[in-house]
Amino acid sequence: MNIHTASKVSLLLSLSVTTFCVAETTQLSNGEVSQLTPVQQLGKHIFFDKNLSSPVGQSCASCHDPKAAFSEPDLNTPVSNGAVEGRTGTRNTPLISYTAFSPVFHFDNEESLYFGGQFLDGRAANLTEQAKKPFLNVDEMNNRDEAEVVDKLRLAAYANLFKQVYGLDVLNNTSQAFQAIAEALAAFESTPVFNRFSSKYDYFLAGQVELTEQESKGLELFNDANKGNCAACHPSSSDSKQPPLFTDFSYDNLGTPKNPEILAKKGQDFVDLGLGAIVNNVNENGKFKVPTLRNIAKTAPYMHNGVFQTLREAVDFYNTRDTDAKWGVPEIAENVNKDELGDLNLNADEIDAIVAFLRTLTDGYHPETSAHFAADSGLLTLPLVSIENNAAKTALTSAVLKEIAGSSPRRYRLVDLQKSKLAAPSDTGASPSFSTDNGMLEIPLIRVRNEAEFTAQLKRIISNNEDIFELVYLKPLQ
Numbered sequence: 001m002n003i004h005t006a007s008k009v010s011l012l013l014s015l016s017v018t019t020f021c022v023a024e025t026t027q028l029s030n031g032e033v034s035q036l037t038p039v040q041q042l043g044k045h046i047f048f049d050k051n052l053s054s055p056v057g058q059s060c061a062s063c064h065d066p067k068a069a070f071s072e073p074d075l076n077t078p079v080s081n082g083a084v085e086g087r088t089g090t091r092n093t094p095l096i097s098y099t100a101f102s103p104v105f106h107f108d109n110e111e112s113l114y115f116g117g118q119f120l121d122g123r124a125a126n127l128t129e130q131a132k133k134p135f136l137n138v139d140e141m142n143n144r145d146e147a148e149v150v151d152k153l154r155l156a157a158y159a160n161l162f163k164q165v166y167g168l169d170v171l172n173n174t175s176q177a178f179q180a181i182a183e184a185l186a187a188f189e190s191t192p193v194f195n196r197f198s199s200k201y202d203y204f205l206a207g208q209v210e211l212t213e214q215e216s217k218g219l220e221l222f223n224d225a226n227k228g229n230c231a232a233c234h235p236s237s238s239d240s241k242q243p244p245l246f247t248d249f250s251y252d253n254l255g256t257p258k259n260p261e262i263l264a265k266k267g268q269d270f271v272d273l274g275l276g277a278i279v280n281n282v283n284e285n286g287k288f289k290v291p292t293l294r295n296i297a298k299t300a301p302y303m304h305n306g307v308f309q310t311l312r313e314a315v316d317f318y319n320t321r322d323t324d325a326k327w328g329v330p331e332i333a334e335n336v337n338k339d340e341l342g343d344l345n346l347n348a349d350e351i352d353a354i355v356a357f358l359r360t361l362t363d364g365y366h367p368e369t370s371a372h373f374a375a376d377s378g379l380l381t382l383p384l385v386s387i388e389n390n391a392a393k394t395a396l397t398s399a400v401l402k403e404i405a406g407s408s409p410r411r412y413r414l415v416d417l418q419k420s421k422l423a424a425p426s427d428t429g430a431s432p433s434f435s436t437d438n439g440m441l442e443i444p445l446i447r448v449r450n451e452a453e454f455t456a457q458l459k460r461i462i463s464n465n466e467d468i469f470e471l472v473y474l475k476p477l478q
């Protein structure tokens with residue numbers, strides 16, 4: 001490889017940055033959008049359309065922003081602002097990635113528990129029923145009635161797509177059109193745009209990366225019934241093909257304290273009965289749906305009323321709810337779960353480990369594919385090398401070379417070569433390649449202690465039946 005190729009790499013990197021900015025209006029990648037069916041495309045247009053509120057200016061995405069895993073992007077407020085200045089609801093906007101997996105709201109006779117549905121109290125049976133509500137909610141998009149929403153849609157740039165998908169007459173019938181709007185939104189929310197399964201933990205489950213020591217300790221504590229016991233309600237494994245969702249979609253009262261910020265807006269007597277108000281049963285008062293913990297690091301504050309500012313505070317609450325007076329009284333004192341939480345006896349390191357584990361659940365993880373060199377051990381690690389020759393297809397391996405001390409020109413001995421656990425990178429020109437035809441190993445990017453960056457070329461030579469690579473050049477990258 002030469003300077004020319006090196007600059008191609010940096011050109012590639014800058015190109016991918018530009019594409020991201022162009023897609024900024026929806027913050028979705030072109031790749032994601034091109035996979036959508038017409039009805040899902042339609043759902044996407046509706047989801048991001050700020051003309052569908054009254055006054056105009058608020059879309060679903062205003063409160064469910066893709067930047068924040070489709071939750072409120074302002075991490076400092078427990079409640080989102082409505083379309084009307086000064087109006088807010090009473091609940092923390094949840095992230096809506098993975099909510100498509102919630103089963104239809106139902107009572108399970110065997111377990112004697114409610115499950116599933118949409119909204120934190122399950123008052124919408126499914127996604128389609130849910131999607132109708134924000135348009136007409138005075139604290140959200142504030143339209144007068146269904147007709148006002150459909151009138152706006154008639155003028156939208158995507159009205160023709162709407163007719164293509166649902167029929168030429170659809171916009172002439174208000175209730176049919178409103179139903180179609182909700183169905184399109186539900187279809188969009190069910191796509192991989194919302195449900196990406198691309199966290200570090202997903203790569204870990206696929207055997208493609210290791211967790212750090214702290215993260216694996218956190219996972220152990222998370223699962224251990226005698227420690228965190230989190231998996232009892234937020235399962236971290238699944239017996240189906242689908243990766244775990246970190247919720248069993250049941251309902252519980254954790255004894256969460258009131259949030260003074262919400263009382264200041266809604267009055268000191270305000271209490272949120274949760275599920276109890278929906279099923280009209282005092283035995284369900286104070287219960288809320290178990291949320292997924294996927295992407296949880298991006299959606300502060302926490303709980304239905306946003307009373308906790310950080311993940312650490314939330315875990316600390318589970319740990320010492322019953323032993324530390326600082327938490328105050330529960331918002332609803334009845335039906336509090338005293339069996340599974342409240343006094344976990346976790347020390348500070350254990351809490352930190354659980355938090356570190358929760359941070360592995362954020363989507364969009366990219367395993368490191370570029371080479372790195374550790375000067376102290378002399379090891380040059382290549383997590384992903386594509387091996388190319390004229391005849392065969394590319395194979396992916398990972399390799400470790402060790403510098404031969406004192407060699408000049410500098411030489412490296414191949415000390416490890418394995419089939420790679422990583423998938424081929426889709427968007428990086430930074431991973432090395434080796435040509436079996438000419439014996440050249442091209443390394444576009446070597447990181448040294450995450451600070452300095454180099455580009456290098458090595459040539460394979462055989463010496464005493466060993467694989468030795470000799471450095472052709474090593475240049476700093478700007």
Ligand code: HEC
Pocket residue numbers: 047058059060061062063064080081082083089091092093094095096099117118119120121127130131134135139140141185
């Ligand atoms: C003003 C902010 C706001 C807007 C606008 C908004 N939402 Fe929400 N969304 C919320 C809040 C708050 C909740 C939780 C409310 C509750 O449980 O009562 C929620 C709940 C949801 C849920 C249920 C999530 C779960 O875990 O059960 C879905 C799905 C959803 N919204 C989709 C949408 C769609 C689709 C739109 C546009 C039509 C939309 N939202 C517009 C604030 C908003």
Ligand code: HEC
Pocket residue numbers: 094095222228229230231232233234251252253254256288289290291293296299301302303304305311314315318337340341354
């Ligand atoms: C008995 C069931 C149960 C157990 C056990 C449990 N949780 Fe939860 N978790 C819930 C419920 C229910 C909520 C929502 C409560 C609310 O909004 O008031 C919740 C909410 C959360 C939230 C806030 C989510 C959000 O979107 O605001 C976090 C973080 C969390 N749990 C982490 C954990 C961790 C970590 C553990 C183990 C230490 C744990 N949970 C154990 C049921 C449980």
